[in-house]
Amino acid sequence: DSGVTQTPKHLITATGQRVTLRCSPRSGDLSVYWYQQSLDQGLQFLIQYYNGEERAKGNILERFSAQQFPDLHSELNLSSLELGDSALYFCASSDVGATNYGYTFGSGTRLTVV
């Protein structure tokens, strides 16, 4: 157990639907990062939050949004889902500066859009 908790582990939904992925960071970590991993693209950075505020944005679609709550857990909302959104979605957390260990990853949510 890495200390980063992601739910659900698996999600199957239809095109056009909306889903919410949840992440609780490791205790003491203020930064949360969301990554998408598909077979051909590798780990793609989506968005970062630090202590409740958005700090960096990567290749995140407008259909996707995220937030970090006062208790530091984060949610990634994916809407108007398309077949191409099927992927593993990882949440990671780090302390300030992501020191010498970079990120700690959660076990991921496997999203299948049918």
Next chain:
Amino acid sequence: GQNIDQPTEMTATEGAIVQINCTYQTSGFNGLFWYQQHAGEAPTFLSYNVLDGLEEKGRFSSFLSRSKGYSYLLLKELQMKDSASYLCAVRPRSGNSGYSTLTFGKGTMLLVSP
């Protein structure tokens, strides 16, 4: 931005030594990380280099040359359980150490055979 290149696949034999190379181009540099990822699982931290040279940790070693934009991960005494994807990730220099975002390469799939 960052550009990271690593071989797509490598094969090796149990008990052997394998070197996985990573080259990168980045507008700023503040560390290079290696992660191991078994299929369908979360990436786990292996090593971190920020200064030139070799970092050794048991059967795993990582080398960095900042002037060449080059790193390698060396795995010794290969075991079947080392079959996994190995991800090279670069952290750019950030004005505020709390806001660093790792950019990952697509990973090198290593297959260890008996």
